[in-house]
Amino acid sequence: MSSSGRRRRSTAVADTTLTTDREERDAKAIAAAKETRVPTVVVDDVHIVYKVHGASAGKGSATSALSRLISRKRSPAITEVHAVRGVTFTAYKGEAIGLIGSNGSGKSTMLSAIAGLLPTAKGAIYTHGQPSLLGVNAALMDDLTGERNVVLGCLAMGMSPAQVKERYQDIVDFSGINEKGQFINLPMRTYSSGMAARLRFSIAAAKTHDVLLIDEALSTGDQAFQRRSEARIRELRKEAGTVFLVSHNNNAIRDTCERTIWIETGELIMDGPTDEVVGMYERGERP
Numbered sequence: 001m002s003s004s005g006r007r008r009r010s011t012a013v014a015d016t017t018l019t020t021d022r023e024e025r026d027a028k029a030i031a032a033a034k035e036t037r038v039p040t041v042v043v044d045d046v047h048i049v050y051k052v053h054g055a056s057a058g059k060g061s062a063t064s065a066l067s068r069l070i071s072r073k074r075s076p077a078i079t080e081v082h083a084v085r086g087v088t089f090t091a092y093k094g095e096a097i098g099l100i101g102s103n104g105s106g107k108s109t110m111l112s113a114i115a116g117l118l119p120t121a122k123g124a125i126y127t128h129g130q131p132s133l134l135g136v137n138a139a140l141m142d143d144l145t146g147e148r149n150v151v152l153g154c155l156a157m158g159m160s161p162a163q164v165k166e167r168y169q170d171i172v173d174f175s176g177i178n179e180k181g182q183f184i185n186l187p188m189r190t191y192s193s194g195m196a197a198r199l200r201f202s203i204a205a206a207k208t209h210d211v212l213l214i215d216e217a218l219s220t221g222d223q224a225f226q227r228r229s230e231a232r233i234r235e236l237r238k239e240a241g242t243v244f245l246v247s248h249n250n251n252a253i254r255d256t257c258e259r260t261i262w263i264e265t266g267e268l269i270m271d272g273p274t275d276e277v278v279g280m281y282e283r284g285e286r287p
């Protein structure tokens with residue numbers, strides 16, 4: 001065999017070992033979570049429907065809006081978007097669960113509903129403890145400095161001023177915002193979208209959450225930050241509750257979550273060990 005052939009084979013052997021290790025880890029984690037059996041989130045046949053007002057308003061231009069005003073025509077009918085269709089699953093304490101699926105499949109909608117930000121049209125969601133949604137849109141104030149946002153964000157999460165003082169430097173260091181200058185003293189509007197997302201993640205990750213819902217936060221940081229945040233998610237999981245992670249980065253899902261739920265057009269396609277589910281998703285297969 002040529003040396004490159006040998007190299008290829010040894011890489012393949014290493015890959016298989018990695019996969020087997022991961023499969024073993026995932027199976028153990030799922031079994032442990034089921035053994036302790038403390039359900040943290042129960043999603044029972046949930047349907048979520050967005051109601052879009054004036055969606056069929058013709059061209060949607062200023063002229064057509066003005067002509068509607070002048071002619072006093074009633075606003076057009078409400079259009080419904082059925083984003084989640086009969087999804088059912090139970091999450092247990094200590095689990096980190098990945099949510100995957102193509103664009104518009106309903107992942108973010110599902111997270112918002114678990115966080116209690118969207119009502120269900122049918123079915124119910126029960127949570128044990130307080131779910132916290134950490135999305136790329138989590139509210140920080142653009143005109144305030146990073147420093148003020150850290151303080152306000154921590155207070156808003158229920159930390160005491162003394163706890164904020166104690167954790168402040170760790171949060172700034174974790175975010176890496178100051179790696180390229182004293183950005184923490186500048187208004188948030190001067191941050192790149194990646195920097196802002198890193199700061200949001202760092203603030204939310206400073207606290208132990210009962211149920212932490214993370215929407216795409218990991219894909220915005222650079223490699224070093226992604227590694228730090230993956231390690232922090234593992235810690236958070238140990239410390240307390242359940243972590244949900246929505247991401248298009250399958251490697252982040254593989255490294256962070258032992259269980260994955262695959263949603264497509266609002267329906268649950270598969271729920272099981274990450275390697276199995278992500279593997280099928282990547283191969284374009286269906287169970």
Ligand SMILES: Nc1ncnc2c1ncn2[C@@H]1O[C@H](COP(=O)(O)OP(=O)(O)OP(=O)(O)O)[C@@H](O)[C@H]1O
Binds near residue numbers: 109
């Ligand atoms: N505020 C909204 N109003 C109306 N429809 C919405 C709204 N937000 C999402 N939708 C629709 O709901 C469906 C699910 O969207 P959602 O954002 O949950 O998907 P996603 O899986 O998170 O997508 P992506 O991977 O692109 O972030 C899509 O058809 C989308 O167009």
